[in-house]
Amino acid sequence: MSDENLPATTARDHTPVGVDEPLGNPGLEPHQWRPTDVDPKAEKRAERQVAGLFGLAMLGAVLFVVCYIVFKIGDDPDTFGNLAASNVSLGVCLAVTLLAMGAGIIQWARKLMGDHEIVEMRHSASSSQEDREATVSILKTGLEESGLGRRPLIRNTLLGAGGLLGIIPIVMLRDLGPLPGDKLDHTIWDMDTWNAEEQAWWATQNRTLQRVVRDVVGTPIKAVDLEIGDLVNAEPEILFAVQDNEPVVEGTQLLVAKSKAAVILHRMLPSDITSAQTLNWSVDGIVCYSKICTHVGCPISLNERTTHHLLCPCHQSTFDLADSGRVLFGPAARALPQLQLTVDDEGYLAAKQDFTEPVGPSFWERG
Amino acid sequence: MRLLNRPLGRLSRHRRGPVAGLLVLVLGLLLTGGLYAAFSPAQAHDDNSAAQVKQGRELFLVGCSFCHGVNGEGVKTLDGNQLGPSLAGVGAAAVDFQVGTGRMPAVQPGAQIPDKPTSYTDEEIAALAAYVATLGPGPAIPNESDWSLDGLTEAERQAAISRGGQIFLTNCTACHNFEGSGGAMPQGGYAPKIRGVPPKYVFEAMLTGPQAMDNFSNGNLSVEEKRDIIAYLQSLQENPGYGGFGLGGLGPVSEGLFAWLVGIGGLVGVAVWIAAHTARTTKKKAEA
Numbered sequence: 001m002s003d004e005n006l007p008a009t010t011a012r013d014h015t016p017v018g019v020d021e022p023l024g025n026p027g028l029e030p031h032q033w034r035p036t037d038v039d040p041k042a043e044k045r046a047e048r049q050v051a052g053l054f055g056l057a058m059l060g061a062v063l064f065v066v067c068y069i070v071f072k073i074g075d076d077p078d079t080f081g082n083l084a085a086s087n088v089s090l091g092v093c094l095a096v097t098l099l100a101m102g103a104g105i106i107q108w109a110r111k112l113m114g115d116h117e118i119v120e121m122r123h124s125a126s127s128s129q130e131d132r133e134a135t136v137s138i139l140k141t142g143l144e145e146s147g148l149g150r151r152p153l154i155r156n157t158l159l160g161a162g163g164l165l166g167i168i169p170i171v172m173l174r175d176l177g178p179l180p181g182d183k184l185d186h187t188i189w190d191m192d193t194w195n196a197e198e199q200a201w202w203a204t205q206n207r208t209l210q211r212v213v214r215d216v217v218g219t220p221i222k223a224v225d226l227e228i229g230d231l232v233n234a235e236p237e238i239l240f241a242v243q244d245n246e247p248v249v250e251g252t253q254l255l256v257a258k259s260k261a262a263v264i265l266h267r268m269l270p271s272d273i274t275s276a277q278t279l280n281w282s283v284d285g286i287v288c289y290s291k292i293c294t295h296v297g298c299p300i301s302l303n304e305r306t307t308h309h310l311l312c313p314c315h316q317s318t319f320d321l322a323d324s325g326r327v328l329f330g331p332a333a334r335a336l337p338q339l340q341l342t343v344d345d346e347g348y349l350a351a352k353q354d355f356t357e358p359v360g361p362s363f364w365e366r367g
Numbered sequence: 368m369r370l371l372n373r374p375l376g377r378l379s380r381h382r383r384g385p386v387a388g389l390l391v392l393v394l395g396l397l398l399t400g401g402l403y404a405a406f407s408p409a410q411a412h413d414d415n416s417a418a419q420v421k422q423g424r425e426l427f428l429v430g431c432s433f434c435h436g437v438n439g440e441g442v443k444t445l446d447g448n449q450l451g452p453s454l455a456g457v458g459a460a461a462v463d464f465q466v467g468t469g470r471m472p473a474v475q476p477g478a479q480i481p482d483k484p485t486s487y488t489d490e491e492i493a494a495l496a497a498y499v500a501t502l503g504p505g506p507a508i509p510n511e512s513d514w515s516l517d518g519l520t521e522a523e524r525q526a527a528i529s530r531g532g533q534i535f536l537t538n539c540t541a542c543h544n545f546e547g548s549g550g551a552m553p554q555g556g557y558a559p560k561i562r563g564v565p566p567k568y569v570f571e572a573m574l575t576g577p578q579a580m581d582n583f584s585n586g587n588l589s590v591e592e593k594r595d596i597i598a599y600l601q602s603l604q605e606n607p608g609y610g611g612f613g614l615g616g617l618g619p620v621s622e623g624l625f626a627w628l629v630g631i632g633g634l635v636g637v638a639v640w641i642a643a644h645t646a647r648t649t650k651k652k653a654e655a
Contacts, residue, residue: 032647039650079607088611103637110641216533217592225586229576232587233537266581301541302552304579311553313541318553 028117036111046111053104060097067093184363188249188257189236189339190354201241201248209342209350211237212265212288220348221265223284229305232265233291236351260359262291263339264301265349266321268308275324281340283349288339289325290359293317295332297360310336333362423498426491430472439502450476457575458505459496464571466492468564470578478555479578506574506584513590514566514597528602531595538583539596546603548616552579562604562616566597 035042071078071086078085127135148155186193191202191210211220215233218240226232239258241248249257270285278287289310293300298314308321309328317330325336337359340352358366428437434451436442441453454461465471469483487495496508516524536545542558544550549560556579561569573593576582583593614621 033650033652035648035650038648038652077607077609082607083611084607084609087609091611099633099637103641106638107641214588215537216530222586225584227582227584227586229582230584230587231538231581299541301538303581304552304556305576305581306579309553313550316553 028119031115031117034111034115037115043112046107050104050108050112053100053107057097057100057104060093060095060100064090064093064097179365180363184358184360184366186354187236187261187359188238189261189351194238197243198238198241198248201238201243204243207344209344209352211344211348211350212263212339212341213237213240215262222347223286223343223349224347226265226267226286228267228269228285230265230267231301231303231305233301234263234265234288236261259297260292262299263288264291264303264310265341266303266305266308268305268322272308273322274320275322275326278322278324278338281338281352283341283343286341286349287321288341288349288351289319289321290337290339290355292360293332294327294334294336294359295330295361419494419497420501422491423494423496426487426495427498430486431495434473434476439499454499454502456503456505457499459500459508460506460571461575461577462496462499463492463508464568464575464577466495467571468568479552479557482559506571509567509570509574509590511567514570514594516594516598524598527591527595528598531592531597531599532602534588534592535596535599538588542580544616544618546613546616547600562600566601569597569600 036046037043067086067089071089073084073086080088126132143149188194189210194202212234213220213236215235218235218237220237221232221234235258239249239254239261247254265286265288267284267286270279270282273279273282273285273287281287291299291301293312293314295312295315295317298312300310300312300317300319302311302313303309303321304311310319310321310325312318312330312332315331317332318328319332319336320326320328321336325338327333327335334357337355337357339355342350342352344350427435427439431439431451434442435454436451439454442450444450462471466487467485469485470480472486473480474483485492499505500507516527519527535547539547539561542550542552543561544558547560547562549558551557558580561572570593572580573583573588573596574585585593588596614625
């Protein structure tokens with residue numbers, strides 16, 4: 001592009017000569033007042049509104065105390081319709097009080113408090129040149145006087161002390177342990193892991209196989225009890241064992257054992273079973289699987305009898321009970337462990353052996 | 368003693384009367400029949416006659432046979448899917464549940480057949496149930512005595528409710544939610560809400576495992592255990608909502624929606640009201 005099409009300029013500089021600023025500084029806009037500032041009626045109204053809101057807050061607080069005293073709680077509480085009167089009224093009163101106070105304060109600030117416009121000029125973010133020089137000289141003096149450069153022994157021992165200080169929290173990480181060892185590889189289905197008390201109880205039973213019993217009620221299950229499509233939430237019988245009127249397994253130990261050993265039984269047509277192992281480990285179409293999802297360990301029993309798909313409600317992992325607990329969908333990485341089922345001498349369903357792999361989510365040592 | 372003996376003496380005088388033999392025979396028959404009726408296995412309805420089965424078969428041919436086959440043997444579609452399953456062995460309880468809650472006859476096949484107002488009268492449902500019960504042995508319609516808590520002391524009732532709660536939380540909550548509000552299932556299905564469903568249908572659903580639901584037959588959960596579950600569900604119904612509005616008992620989804628829409632919406636409303644009334648004016652202050 002050549003210059004010939006541009007308007008001619010009087011000088012090389014594009015700024016017109018003789019004009020300091022193209023537009024004069026317009027200054028600030030004249031201040032616009034709020035209606036409450038210029039209209040005494042509006043001001044009075046706003047004042048009444050704020051006072052009204054604060055009054056409402058007072059009323060809510062008083063009602064709160066009244067409701068607290070008046071409404072009965074406990075086993076036979078007062079009700080509004082089908083709602084517990086005390087909780088509902090306390091909640092509503094407190095909400096009204098807080099909301100009215102908050103709204104009142106904002107309304108007050110917006111309408112009645114001082115209406116000044118404030119201009120705050122920006123300034124440079126960096127410090128002044130003198131300040132910077134002074135700081136550098138202080139640092140230099142400090143370095144010289146401490147002698148860090150001249151006394152390497154002191155410098156190195158200080159570094160050593162700092163480094164060793166850092167080791168202390170690392171060593172204390174040990175308290176996160178000890179490592180679980182092989183505890184996660186077994187459940188209470190494995191009778192070899194039982195303690196003396198449990199062994200003593202088992203000695204009184206004169207049986208060789210541990211039964212699979214209904215959860216909550218602890219009753220043993222016969223294969224004929226179950227129809228096609230039945231789902232039973234079950235546990236090992238040791239968890240319901242009682243000796244000398246004392247449960248054999250109790251407290252934290254019971255909770256831990258229960259959370260690892262919980263199983264589900266599902267009866268389907270043997271012809272529906274697609275995997276040879278599942279068929280071998282079943283009894284007349286009754287299969288037994290760990291109830292603990294292999295993803296993050298949620299208990300699962302959302303089963304569909306039509307498809308034999310078991311769904312975990314936490315992250316939608318879906319397992320095929322007809323096919324070795326294979327993962328059909330979802331984040332679970334491992335098939336659901338199957339428990340080898342058999343029938344004991346008296347015809348009750350029992351576990352042939354412990355799970356052959358750790359149940360529940362994967363962990364570091366499992367590999 | 369004399370007062371007590373007198374009627375016996377009077378009766379004894381008539382023991383050789385002309386109608387005595389007949390009377391004893393009638394009383395004996397009534398007693399036997401009554402005892403049989405009281406202790407025999409529960410039937411679909413009192414009247415389980417051939418006439419009722421015949422009526423049921425006629426209703427079945429009109430209303431059910433298109434999907435379930437003219438003999439209830441089930442119908443497969445051309446691509447091998449099941450249109451209507453075989454009804455052999457589903458029992459009267461399944462018919463009473465499916466037809467009584469309006470799920471059957473279905474409007475169309477699909478992921479799940481919803482419940483709707485029932486299309487048959489009680490008498491017709493009983494006839495259909497009686498007919499389907501003849502197709503194969505299956506669970507009969509339960510009696511009210513199976514789930515009723517009548518005759519229990521207050522302590523026994525409380526024990527039944529708390530045991531029922533534990534059984535419910537172990538076996539039912541996975542699909543039906545911790546207070547029976549229902550929930551979503553795979554492939555477009557859902558577990559329906561079971562709070563407020565008549566106890567008979569809850570009992571029958573456990574007994575027969577409708578649609579994709581698992582069975583909880585009497586060998587799985589005994590009749591008493593089912594009764595306890597129903598007692599727990601009813602106690603949920605009767606208990607006031609201690610925490611205020613339950614919002615369907617669906618947990619964080621409905622509660623979060625309420626907080627966002629009503630709670631934060633309310634705050635926004637207040638903020639809009641405050642801001643709208645603080646518009647500036649062109650008027651000047653009198654003294655300015």
